[in-house]
Amino acid sequence: MTTSIIGFPRIGEHRELKFATEHYWKKRATKEELLKTAQQLKAQRWDKQQKAGIDLIPVGDFSFFDTTLDAAYLFNVIPARYKQLGLSSLDEYFALARGYQSETESVKALPMKKWFNTNYHYIVPEFDDETDVKLTGSKLFDEINEAKKHGIQNPKAVIVGPYTLLKLSIFKGDKQPQDFASSLVNAYQDLLAKLNEQDVKWLQLDEPALSFDQSETDLALFTKIYESLLPAKKAVKVLLQTYFGDVRDSYQTLIKLPFDGIGLDLVATTENSKLIKENGFPTDKVLFAGVVNGKNIWRNHYVTTIETLKALNVKGEIVLSSSCSLQHVPYDASLETKLPKTVQQHLAFAYQKLDELVELDAIFQGHDQKVLAINNELFSTIKHPENSQVKSRIAQLTAADYTRLPERSKREQIQKQVFNLPELPTTTIGSFPQTKDVRQNRSKLRKGEITQAEYDAFNQAKIKRIIEFQEKIGVDVLVHGEYERNDMVEYFGEKLDGFVFTQNGWVQSYGTRGVKPPIIWGDVSRNEPITVDTTVFANKLTDRLVKGMLTGPVTIFNWSFPREDITPEQSVTQIALAIRDEVLDLEAHDIKIIQIDEPALRENLPLRKSDWYRAYLDWAVPAFRLVHSGVKPETQIHTHMCYSEFGDIIQAIDNLDADVISFEASRSDLSLIDQLVAANFQTEVGPGVYDIHSPRIPSVEELEEIINHIIAKLPAAKVWINPDCGLKTRSEKEAFDAVSNMVEATKKVRSSLYETNRSL
The missing domain is CATH 3.20.20.210 (TIM Barrel)
Structure with a gap:
């Protein structure tokens, strides 16, 4: 043996x-x-x-x-x-x-x-x-x-x-x-x-x-x-x-x-x-x-x-x-x-x-x-493609490139005045269901059965429909649904230089959910806008705020198969510069809220606490800050994290210096709320109020109780209401009914808060 x-x-x-x-x-x-x-x-x-x-x-x-x-x-x-x-x-x-x-x-x-x-x-x-x-x-x-x-x-x-x-x-x-x-x-x-x-x-x-x-x-x-x-x-x-x-x-x-x-x-x-x-x-x-x-x-x-x-x-x-x-x-x-x-x-x-x-x-x-x-x-034959321009950009980075001004508390005041959102603003994490026709449309383009124009027209019709649905039920900050995206990492990798992709490289993520991780093969860079066209299209369909949706550099790295000839810090910094360019392009096209998802931030955290900062957080957190440090005060930066234990790195998460962070919280019985309170967490938060990985549809009454539980511990002015993750894997009925119930429950809680404040 x-x-x-x-x-x-x-x-x-x-x-x-x-x-x-x-x-x-x-x-x-x-x-x-x-x-x-x-x-x-x-x-x-x-x-x-x-x-x-x-x-x-x-x-x-x-x-x-x-x-x-x-x-x-x-x-x-x-x-x-x-x-x-x-x-x-x-x-x-x-x-x-x-x-x-x-x-x-x-x-x-x-x-x-x-x-x-x-x-x-x-x-x-x-x-x-x-x-x-x-x-x-x-x-x-x-x-x-x-x-x-x-x-x-x-x-x-x-x-x-x-x-x-x-x-x-x-x-x-x-x-x-x-x-x-x-x-x-x-x-x-x-x-x-x-x-x-x-x-x-x-x-x-x-x-x-x-x-x-x-x-x-x-x-x-x-x-x-x-x-x-x-x-x-x-x-x-x-x-x-x-x-x-x-x-x-x-x-x-x-x-x-x-x-x-x-x-x-x-x-x-x-x-x-x-x-x-x-x-x-x-x-x-x-x-x-x-x-x-x-x-x-x-x-x-x-x-x-x-x-x-x-x-x-x-x-x-x-x-x-x-x-x-x-x-x-x-x-x-x-x-x-x-x-x-x-x-x-x-x-x-x-x-x-x-x-x-x-x-x-x-x-x-x-x-x-x-x-x-x-x-x-x-x-002896390994030759990773190199990009001298990327290396030059990294060499020229200074401390100022990792620092956003003004400080978060001042930005918060500016953004509340600019946006004028109601208390407990509602939103979703980004994706809506990838129904069979969406997958078929993508497959037809890949096989050459339809033109790029036909593919785009189909997705634009989907975007228009989902914008109208969100407006109808009263969502405050809308998303375009991400119908053009196969996967939140693979999609970005396909648009960036330095990645290669498999045909059959499926890996189990949970249950029946599989992902096809990209492979980082060379230096990473962005040569043209990735999400600007679809986000701007959605933004022109409504008078409400529309979020730009991006995947963060740490998650792109952690959910890819990395090179072994350079350090993780070097790879993540390359990706961060590419996503930074996308953030600034979205802002230049009047996208006022930009969500940079980092669900995998904790994933590569060393198992030994003594290694957390030196070996990981000391470069992972700055990489996220590098992505958004160049935006204006009135541009609101969101991020999202899910299905990990965050309590022991709450301070590091606060140090990301985002304006709003949405967390998975419902499946862990909202235990994260107490940890946020104990840590005096300063970022506005969106604790997920229901579990999207389950087919069950929470009732209005259940969601109303959950929201009241949240604002009993956190200031309502700091709280956003959202599901705990994207809705891609659910059926449309499950997603539409659950989001509708979430919005209705929020309206009831708002009304109760209004009556309470008026009586005071």
Whole structure:
């Protein structure tokens, strides 16, 4: 046994799981049809790994929505409000992930957050004082049986570990994580017993939470869990798998506990290699060395990897593995036939990374030096396009380029006078539903079936319709709907120099949502306006304010596959200058409100707090300021952030110096409001009042209650009312009804405020 991976993509090469699942949700497919598609996808995954020569193949990493939710569901961590719906197990599972609404029942989905420092989102499990933790599900065991029948003789069972499950969950009630430790250990012991019955040789327990800073209390909880759990393993070998960061504060604990294997990420950080060199690695444990990058798409430089492995000086057994699950990269680079060979030859998607592991193993074992020579030759051919003008602009930047004047409080007064908006102004985050006809129109242009003029005319009709809808229901600040945009990052990348794009490079973002990240290949620059024409067209259709909609530089970078030859700061600064040019063009065309979205600001935040500023925020925040620092005081800059924990970087967000920031807040029960109050947050805010990732439509009364809850804690003069994200993925009925209810609820709250103020 010398090769393995942590996990594999699951949405299908052509997003088969997405379409099958969505058809099931829309009652266009039966449960049996959905399960058949899933069975086919699992078989394809196992076949590919087996044919590539991977020794230890993971089973349990497949999911209909999210593997963290899978673990919670397996152990009966299901709030009573979902059980009371009386649904089948599959529909109950989906209700946890998406919410549920019928004529008589309406239940919100569980919160959703970013998975560590990736663009993947996980469903946050919820414990309460009545949670009865026990092994109740069978998904993992069913899939092991399925894999064995398919010819996988030695499947590696995979599941989120108990410590990470507790650390990533929310707790409602008096009980805290440590109060569930014993019952969770019992449940995992039952899992081990079942795996022993199935003659499973290895169990991979994913514990990426160890990559966060660990307090003494954290380590005590981790130790307590595993000192109780590991004696139950019997014949099953337990692999403690970490990824995304280092284990500096838990390494000594890990090597002393009776794990059979320890998996460490040797790509994301050099700290884990340093820990092994300085402290040694036990000969009675297997090192699962994460040497093939699971988060980026460039080929592995074998010489560097072999040097890293040899320098570890590990005396015991080593298994070569991916640094994290390969679910964060697309399936197959060989499908990218439209890319120039100078780019395509340097790409390694999931299938190629399987081959890389096998080739690295052969080289490491001393069996194949020819492959090493070929790989070295490949790396000598990398030539990233350079732009001397971009480099010159960056060299000439000064502190003044990062500072907007006058200060925000003065701008706020100027903007309120200029705009004369009502209290609690309403708006949306930007996109409206991308209906089938919108996607077909884009496809026709791509295939050459219609002209650019016909394509534009279609989108202009859509823009006119959505402007009229917003005017009719009374939205205060309008958007044009973004019908011309395929994706908020891909669209901008296509208009900028320095990016290349895949045909089939889909990566799962959450549930059935896939994205196709651009690839940063050369220096980034903007040669012509990107959004000006469509925004100006919309602006001329109405007397109301229309927002210009842009994606910020940090998000464009974080949601792309970056170069590895220059620093992230250099890439982000290049992108910031390009977006700055777009901002100034919009302003010059009389667009008075410009939203620069940064939903991924927190995404690349180092997992260790000691690295937050020096390694990230000290350049990420200034990059955003660079984008908007040149506008006039009366131009209002908005930004938007979603599905992350922002409380611990509130000050950094305030330092972005935007005029208005909209946040995801509804799915996390508006807990962010208290954090804003505690931090004396100065920026005007739009806490999202309803969850757009759920198909349920909130009522006017529900939204009125939420708005009143917000203004009970925040000054109404500082509050905007909006959904928590763009409406692209919803149906038109869902979007139109929800936004209409939001506006109606706001009007009722305004009326109440007016009556209260008049009585005073």
